[in-house]
Amino acid sequence: MLAHKKAVCLLSGGLDSATCLALAVRDGYDCYALSFDYGQRHRVELAAAARVAESLRAKEHRTATIDLRVFGGSALTADIAVPKHESAGQIGEGIPPTYVPARNTIFLSYALAWAEVLECSDIFIGVNAIDYSGYPDCRPEFIRAFENIANLATKAGVEGKTHVRIHTPLIELSKAGIVKLAAELKLDFALTHSCYDPNNDGRACGHCDSCLLRLKGFDEAGIIDPISYAK
Amino acid sequence: MLAHKKAVCLLSGGLDSATCLALAVRDGYDCYALSFDYGQRHRVELAAAARVAESLRAKEHRTATIDLRVFGGSALTADIAVPKHESAGQIGEGIPPTYVPARNTIFLSYALAWAEVLECSDIFIGVNAIDYSGYPDCRPEFIRAFENIANLATKAGVEGKTHVRIHTPLIELSKAGIVKLAAELKLDFALTHSCYDPNNDGRACGHCDSCLLRLKGFDEAGIIDPISYAK
Numbered sequence: 282m283l284a285h286k287k288a289v290c291l292l293s294g295g296l297d298s299a300t301c302l303a304l305a306v307r308d309g310y311d312c313y314a315l316s317f318d319y320g321q322r323h324r325v326e327l328a329a330a331a332r333v334a335e336s337l338r339a340k341e342h343r344t345a346t347i348d349l350r351v352f353g354g355s356a357l358t359a360d361i362a363v364p365k366h367e368s369a370g371q372i373g374e375g376i377p378p379t380y381v382p383a384r385n386t387i388f389l390s391y392a393l394a395w396a397e398v399l400e401c402s403d404i405f406i407g408v409n410a411i412d413y414s415g416y417p418d419c420r421p422e423f424i425r426a427f428e429n430i431a432n433l434a435t436k437a438g439v440e441g442k443t444h445v446r447i448h449t450p451l452i453e454l455s456k457a458g459i460v461k462l463a464a465e466l467k468l469d470f471a472l473t474h475s476c477y478d479p480n481n482d483g484r485a486c487g488h489c490d491s492c493l494l495r496l497k498g499f500d501e502a503g504i505i506d507p508i509s510y511a512k
Numbered sequence: 513m514l515a516h517k518k519a520v521c522l523l524s525g526g527l528d529s530a531t532c533l534a535l536a537v538r539d540g541y542d543c544y545a546l547s548f549d550y551g552q553r554h555r556v557e558l559a560a561a562a563r564v565a566e567s568l569r570a571k572e573h574r575t576a577t578i579d580l581r582v583f584g585g586s587a588l589t590a591d592i593a594v595p596k597h598e599s600a601g602q603i604g605e606g607i608p609p610t611y612v613p614a615r616n617t618i619f620l621s622y623a624l625a626w627a628e629v630l631e632c633s634d635i636f637i638g639v640n641a642i643d644y645s646g647y648p649d650c651r652p653e654f655i656r657a658f659e660n661i662a663n664l665a666t667k668a669g670v671e672g673k674t675h676v677r678i679h680t681p682l683i684e685l686s687k688a689g690i691v692k693l694a695a696e697l698k699l700d701f702a703l704t705h706s707c708y709d710p711n712n713d714g715r716a717c718g719h720c721d722s723c724l725l726r727l728k729g730f731d732e733a734g735i736i737d738p739i740s741y742a743k
Contacts, residue, residue, distance in 0.1 A: 343582055343583075345578075345579045345582045346579045346582075347576075347578045347579060348576045348577045348578060349625070351574055351576045351577075351626075352574075352625050352626045352629045353629060354625075354628065354629035376667050376671075380667065381625075382624070382625040382626075382628035382629055382666070382667075383621050383622070383624040383625035383628060383665055383666065384625075385665070386621040386624060386625075386661060386665045387618065387621040387622065387625065390614050390617040390618040390621045391614070391618065393613070393614040393617060394580070394583050394585075394612075394613040394614035394615075394617075394618065395582075395583045395613075397585065397613035397614060398583045398584060398585035398613055417664065417665055417666060417667060418664075418665045418666075420664070422664055423661070423664040423665055426657070426660050426661045426664050426665075427661055429657050429660070430617060430654070430657045430658060430661055433648065433649075433651070433653055433654040433657050434614055434616070434617045434648055434649045434654055434657075435613070435614065435648060435649075436607045436611065436613075436648060440607075
């Protein structure tokens with residue numbers, strides 16, 4: 282239990298980042314939640330992030346507006362279709378078109394900037410390398426390499442004052458494991474949003490990789506997902 | 513001579529990044545110049561970047577609008593005074609208040625995103641570890657660590673298709689050395705802007721660290737700086 286230490290927590294508004302924030306809060310961190318308005322198709326997740334941050338009593342919640350559309354290249358930020366399937370078993374191999382180039386590198390760089398201003402050395406990110414979409418920047422070796430950068434890039438690192446740590450408490454959990462953990466932490470699942478391609482009314486599509494992985498996780502955990510799906 | 517290879521070149525509009533772009537062009541790269549509108553006090557540098565990119569015939573020049581004011585913490589983005597001195601010898605030791613937390617990490621992350629979309633593996637950044645302001649994210653060990661990240665964070669890196677290289681051709685040059693190199697490359701110095709705190713008419717202040725290092729470099733190189741100073 283680390284009481285009254287500050288932590289910057291990346292918060293998309295999805296199940297994983299909300300669970301990660303809930304864990305950091307449980308462990309006694311004063312949490313500074315950080316979200317990004319990056320021109321994502323599922324911008325509705327930002328409202329979810331705000332609800333989650335409030336519900337978990339984050340010390341502060343900021344949303345940085347950053348331009349990731351300037352390069353395109355992803356189904357989440359450009360006019361490229363989001364793949365849809367009937368079940369999680371049909372999710373394709375390899376890196377899918379929803380991958381946003383260098384997104385986690387950019388997000389972690391911002392988290393690092395805020396951490397530096399806050400004089401805090403703990404950053405939480407809810408990446409997961411088991412039931413995930415095959416994004417290269419969710420892998421443990423990427424996270425360790427970023428931790429290395431964090432300690433070379435910053436004032437505190439240079440002055441030897443602190444050691445930045447990137448916490449990835451979900452990295453080795455299955456989606457079902459994350460759902461169970463979130464339930465233990467009493468996370469209000471209804472506040473979260475995972476879908477990459479929600480309907481106009483904000484409801485989850487039920488067929489994108491993110492929906493299918495979420496549904497599979499709830500199913501395997503034996504817990505009912507309270508959000509409403511358009512399917 | 514590497515002909516017709518693409519390169520992403522970070523371009524602030526200052527002397528160093530302009531020289532770096534001129535070198536990449538000289539070496540036969542098709543250059544994609546990238547600038548950032550990050551709420552900097554010296555936003556006038558963006559016009560300089562556009563002039564330089566055009567003059568050096570970059571293939572493309574894009575400016576990403578990103579929010580670095582969301583965290584504050586720097587004299588370049590918040591209401592903190594830019595230090596002024598009479599000569600370069602008076603520049604303070606340590607990391608100055610003009611340091612923008614994690615700025616080069618963020619800039620390189622964006623360059624990496626664009627490189628990934630362009631399917632290009634060469635990134636140029638005009639950092640300099642000799643006559644510089646003492647920023648931690650200008651050091652060679654930082655750049656090598658970012659190169660490591662770049663190869664772990666990307667689709668191409670994971671698929672083993674390419675090896676991303678961060679080129680830092682100015683890193684071991686003195687400011688005078690950069691001025692001489694730029695003169696050899698026939699860079700039009702009048703197009704560049706270095707000052708952190710320009711007058712309302714856009715003229716350089718002549719007393720911030722950036723102006724003083726620039727003036728010292730021209731002086732030592734025995735070349736006249738054609739830009740006009742307010743001093």
